[in-house]
Amino acid sequence: MKLSFPADALWQQVQKMGAVKAEYTLDSVLKDPPPPIVTTPEGLDVPLDEVTTPGGLLGYDGAQVVLYIPDHGKKIDTVLAQGDKGNRVHIANCQTLDDMRRKKRFQRYRAVVNITGDFEVFGFSMSRNRDVEGKARLQVCINCLKHLNYKGYLTESSRKREIIINSFSLKEFFAENSTLFRYLPTAFTERKSGYTDDWKNVSQSYRTRQNFTCESCRVDLNQHKYLLHTHHSDGNKRNNHSSNLIALCADCHRKQPLHDHMFIKASDMALLQKLRQQQGLLNSNSDWEDIFQLIDPPYEGLVRLYRKNNVMKPEVGYEITDDQGQVIAEVELAWPDDKFAITKSEDQKMVLAKIDWTAQTLQEALYSH
């Protein structure tokens, strides 16, 4: 079968960038052809029962989507001029969607993989006395930010809340949540090169000098060298002076400014957290601030709520073992004394129930707040 996805062209791009980059950027995207929605810029009108809610977010066919109502009726003239007067864009399975679902009004929603912030809208123009369509810069739904406690929306001051709304970026949001979804928006895979020809060697020798240890979180990656990247501090990929280089693990790297094109696979994130836990860099003795910094972003809002509610600090990246010492689950958050964990999947919950652990999915945990 011939794939319509331009895998060959992408691999050529990747090879130009050097194999080290290729290992973590594109392999999970290239394994399978993406579902149609990923390559459909205008989105699809999808029924609610086909929208999944991993981690309390919105998914369709394994891809992360957002939902909005494109029909603006007689408001359309205003909305085309001022996007912030338009319908809000849902990024999570929030209270508003719950209400709509109960009223069975969900069929009016459109699901789209949109990282630009510009949305197709239509309606009836009173000034022109006919149906019109166009693009509008719609704003994010506040209930969604609350539902996720996004960047601490509920737990921060009102001044900070305003900043969270005004600086909200769909691209950043999609990148942050890559571990919950199988596919990325195709825009994430259109990568620019720009490295010098000797970059591969420069990077290799720099990381060797750093003993394959992340200069930010200090995780030792000697056994998993592909997870250590060399980052250009000034953003200039051709400035390879050692004072401009910094060795960062894939997670610390993606959290750098202007790195919202970078994503991390769930399995790589789980491995990094396990190593940080084993190496004593991230556990219940860590400061809350360190936990916020180093946690996989989908869990950050929940952990901020836990601190606010005086919950004990969790173990992060915890391996749960059975009586025989066999590892049966790796979870992002665990309270071993209480035998309680937050998991990504229902399946994992059932596995844990067999050894008398209680677990909540991330989505359930967000709802219980």
Ligand SMILES: [Zn+2]
């Ligand atoms: Zn919402």
Ligand SMILES: [Zn+2]
């Ligand atoms: Zn790191």
Ligand SMILES: [Zn+2]
């Ligand atoms: Zn970088």
